[in-house]
Amino acid sequence: MLPSEIEILFVSHKYPPAVGGMEKQSFELINHSALYLKVHTLLYDNEESILTFFYRLNQRILSKIKANPHIKLIHFNDGLIAALATFHKGYDHLKKVVTLHGLDIVFPLPYFQHKIIPRFNIFDQVIAVSQATAEAARSRGIDPSRIAVIPNGVDPVTPISKLKDDKLPPYFITLGRPVKRKGFSWLMQQVIPAVQGNFRLLMVGPFDQVPTWKERMLNLLPARLYHLATLFLGYPTDQQEIRKLLRMHPEKIQHLGKVPFDQLRHLLTNAHAFLMPNIQVQGDMEGFGLVCLEASSRGTVVVAAELEGITSAISHHHNGLLLPSQDADAWIGQLQNILDNPAHYEKLGQKFQKNTNADFSWDIMARGYCDTFIKLCQ
Helix, strand or coil, X not given: CCCCCCEEEEEECCCCCCCCHHHHHHHHHHHHHCCCCEEEEXXXXXXXXXXXXXXXXXXXXXXXXXXXXXXXXXXXXXHHHHHHHCCCCCCCCCEEEEEECCHHHHCCCHHHHHHHHHHHHHCCEEEECCHHHHHHHHHXXXXXXXXXXXXXXXXXXXXXXXXXXXXCCCEEEEECCCCHHHCHHHHHXXXXXXXXXXXXXXXXXXXXXXXXXXXXXXXXXXXXXXXXXXXXXXCCCXXXXXXXXXXXXXXCEEEEECCCHHHHHHXXXXXXXXXXXXXXXXXXXXXXXXXXXXXXXCCCCEEEECCCCHHHHCCECCCEEEECCCCHHHXXXXXXXXXXXXXXXXXXXXXHHHHHHHHCCHHHHHHHHHHHHHHHHX
16 A cells, blocks of 8 residues: 555544543554554543533644644544534535454444434544444444455564463453443353363452542442443443452352553463453443454464454464353353363464464554545545
């Protein structure tokens, strides 16, 4: 793909120094697109309040366009900021594109579903990060001709040998915020106690060992309002159940909380398997499953639920293993087999790693976006 003189304005409120999958995707998209297009940005930097950023966004976009009159297209990096942009004035002459990640299309607020989502048809292109996200958009009335699927990428990793750590028994690992859809408490309750042998489940990610004041306040809300508030905030709704299960199975399960990046990389590389046991939660969804790719790119076998956007990241027996969501017998059998046959699954992990690194990269993703932008502008 040859560089183009087309100028693009990227608008995002999910960007470093904040940390998360959407922040990572936004960062990589903008920086790789800059290799092919002339890029301008309006990014939330965490210095002002997010409400101030949203309030001033329309005027800032107009100022940016005035200062750079060759901008042809604006990209909004998620459904929330795009929803606000549908009420903006003054730049209807430009092409507009939005990326949808999952929750930003299924969020179960009636006003959002019935009044806001139909407005997404004003965008010239709606990019979904997975087939599941695209289907959720189509089913909510977004014109199918406007929808394209461009999967996320992953950092390239040079294959390395696993290091035997005598301090740790064989272990499985999970990674992520303890929200219900991740299925962590289901895995801890229904699967791990039934798997035989000397092993551990290591859990990594943000985790409050004791209830916070925010958690206690949210628990006072009526069930419907609690569900909406915790979805919108991305709040860790599985924490209470996980705490109970950690106390019940201290010999098999350990939650490490957040760990430094180098330690996380070491843990992912040397795990017997990375587990993503997602379950269905009304009004929530796994838009893609980026952490699956991150684990697979390190040569670790991924065992994931065959659910939602995960199936756009992992293909069964190509770059991971997919199991039916909430099928305890299938999960117990698969994990037992991995423990009993480590050499076989280490080789399988190396095969999956090659396929992941061949199929997914941030550059492949960015070129998909840039091709879309160029076609729209021409």
